[in-house]
Amino acid sequence: MSQLTEQIHSSEIGDILENSLNGHAPNQDDCLRLIRSDDTFLMGITAGHLTRKKFGNKASFVNNIILNYTNVCITDCKFCAFYRPPEHDESYTLTLDEIEARVKTGWEMFKIRQVLIQGGHNPDLGIEYYEDSFRMIRKKFPQVGVHGLSTSEIDMIAKVEKSSTKEVLSRLKDAGLQSVPGAGAEILTDSVKEIISPKKIKTDDWLRIMDEAFTLGLPASATMMYGHVESDNDIAEHFSKIIELQKKKNGFMAFIPWSFEPNNTLMQHDGTVTYGAGGIQLLKMISISRIVFDGLIDHIQSSWLTNGVGMAQLALQHGADDFGGTLIGEEVVSCTGSRSTELTDKRIIDSIKQIGYSVEERDNFYNPVCIH
Numbered sequence: 001m002s003q004l005t006e007q008i009h010s011s012e013i014g015d016i017l018e019n020s021l022n023g024h025a026p027n028q029d030d031c032l033r034l035i036r037s038d039d040t041f042l043m044g045i046t047a048g049h050l051t052r053k054k055f056g057n058k059a060s061f062v063n064n065i066i067l068n069y070t071n072v073c074i075t076d077c078k079f080c081a082f083y084r085p086p087e088h089d090e091s092y093t094l095t096l097d098e099i100e101a102r103v104k105t106g107w108e109m110f111k112i113r114q115v116l117i118q119g120g121h122n123p124d125l126g127i128e129y130y131e132d133s134f135r136m137i138r139k140k141f142p143q144v145g146v147h148g149l150s151t152s153e154i155d156m157i158a159k160v161e162k163s164s165t166k167e168v169l170s171r172l173k174d175a176g177l178q179s180v181p182g183a184g185a186e187i188l189t190d191s192v193k194e195i196i197s198p199k200k201i202k203t204d205d206w207l208r209i210m211d212e213a214f215t216l217g218l219p220a221s222a223t224m225m226y227g228h229v230e231s232d233n234d235i236a237e238h239f240s241k242i243i244e245l246q247k248k249k250n251g252f253m254a255f256i257p258w259s260f261e262p263n264n265t266l267m268q269h270d271g272t273v274t275y276g277a278g279g280i281q282l283l284k285m286i287s288i289s290r291i292v293f294d295g296l297i298d299h300i301q302s303s304w305l306t307n308g309v310g311m312a313q314l315a316l317q318h319g320a321d322d323f324g325g326t327l328i329g330e331e332v333v334s335c336t337g338s339r340s341t342e343l344t345d346k347r348i349i350d351s352i353k354q355i356g357y358s359v360e361e362r363d364n365f366y367n368p369v370c371i372h
Contacts, residue, residue: 007042008042008046011037011039011042012033012037012039013033013034013037013039013042013043014042016030016033016034016291017042017043017046017291020046020050020291020294021046021049021050023295025292025294025295025296026291026292028236028237028239028240031236031239031240031288031292032232032233032236034288034291034292035232035235035236035284035288036232040280040283040284040287043284043287043288043291043318044283044286044287044317044318044319046287046291047286047287047288047289047290047291047318047319048287048317048318048319050290050291050294050319051290051300051319051320051321054298054321055321056358057356057357057358058321058357058358058359058360059302059316059320059321059322059323059352059357059358059359059360060299060321060322060323060359060360060361060362060366060368061322061323061324061325061326061345061348061349061352061359061360061361061362062113062114062324062325062326062361062362062363062364063110063111063112063113063114063325063326063345063361064106064112064113064114064115064116064147064325064326064327064328065102065103065106065110065112065114065115065116065326065327065328065329066115066116066117066118066325066327066328066329067094067099067102067103067115067116067117067118067119067329068118068119068329069093069094069099069117069118069119069133070091070092070093070094070119070120070122070125071084071090071091071092071119071120072084072085072086072088072091072092072093072119072120072122072124073085073119073120073121073122074086074120074121074122074123074199075120075121075152075197075199075200076199076266080265081263081264081265084120086122086123086124093122093124093125096132096133096136099133099136099137100136100137100140102329103115103137103140103141103144104140104141106144106328106329107141107143107144110326110328110344110345112144112326112328113143113144113145113361113362113363113364113369114144114145114146114147114325114363114364115137115144115145115146115147115148116147116148116181116325116327117133117146117147117148117149118148118149118150118153118181118183119153121152121153121156121200122156123156123159123160125157125160126157126160126161127157127160127161127163127168127171127172130148130149130157130172130175130177131171131172131175132175134146134148134172134175134176134177135175135176137176138175138176139176145178145179145363145364145365146176146177146178146179146364147178147179147180147181147364148172148177148179148180148181149172149177149180149181150180150181150182150183150184151165151180151183151184151185151201151205151206151209151210152183152184152200152201152206153184154168154169154172154180154209155201155205155209165208165209165212166212166215166216169209169212169213169216169218170216173216173217173218177218178218178364178365179218179219179220179221179253179364179365180210180213180218180219180220180221181220181221181223182220182221182222182223182252182255182256183223184200184201184206185206185222185223185224185225185238186224186225187224187225187226187228187230187234187235187238188203188206188207188237188238188241188242189203189230189234189237189238190202190203191234192228192229192230192234195229195272196228196229196267203241207241207245210222210245210251211245211248211249213251214249214250214251215249218251219251219252219253219365220251220252220253221252221253221254221255221256221301222242222246222252222254222255222256222297223255223256223257223258224238224239224255224256224257224258224285225258225259225260226257226258226259226260226277226281226285227259227260227273227276227277227281228260228262228267228272228273229267229272229273239288239289239292242255242293242297243292243293243296246293246296246297247296252297253297253298253299253365253366254297254298254299254300254301254322254366255289255293255297255299255300255301256300256301256303256324257282257285257286257289257300257303258303258305258306258307259276259277259278259281259282259285259303259306259307260273260276260277260306261276261306262274262275262276276306279307279311279314282303282307282311282315283311283314283315283318286300286302286303286315286318286319286320287318287319289319290318290319290320291319298321298366299321299322299366300319300320300321300322301320301322301323301324302315302316302320302322302323302324303315303320303324304323304324304343305324305327309343309347309351312324312351313351313352313354313355316352316355316357317355322362322366323348323351323352326343326344326345326348327343345361349372353372358371358372359371359372360372
């Protein structure tokens, strides 16, 4: 019996890890046990094995820009340092010409394959603003995928238009929207949302809008923002709800756990959260994500944006298979003073090769573009 096998058998979570290695997914109680365990090392070994079994020693990334088209927002989320209320001196909304210029620069300089479009909940923007933007991008830059708008932004547009969220999604898809990012999930329990984002949509609305997107043929990513006021039970419930929807519709392409960055937020100012979750918790969440979603959601992103390149390299060995995007032009996390909010493709390629992995550049749908 190998030393690793002995370690797994002697671990308090050994039965869960052994079942995972044999293709049996953990249930919600098992997930809670993983969350409460300190055996991050064995979770990482197990998750890394599951990842290499599927992808080998290879990691992917996407050349992209992030288009934070407006910082005007009326939801006042306590975890956000980016938003400004309407009429604020520092508020902005990009024009169609400015959007085109940014995408053009991204394509000409970086050969981007995706534009990630996210912003504030701006009550002055009707659906035509988004339709015009998406049509322009798809017409002038057909190689660039449009990955846009959180469920809560979709809900905001529906309120402005006095329409349904499904109708909004349908119109946006017709205009060029190709996939939906997972933002707005935070933690999928309303008790947490009442504390950190009381004006945003509730858990059932997030799940419903994602379900509607899948019904219309729009795939999505799922996210989790941890490291604030959530409990272990909240995290387990979050995983469970993602699993349930994925089993129903199979629409999630990837899962991205990312840690809350408290700097310059209301939650830091009022003393609710004074420091971030740190690297060990990142590796734990990445590992659990791979174990929980194995066979359900193929791709787990490294979450370099709030944790840095070094931690992303470790994440690739603890269950992540995708580095994420270059995120040129990122303006949300940068408002917290985070040290690295955009990367070049060379920096990502070098970082992946440093750990002995081959590098696959991908498109918006995780299809390979080229091998570096």
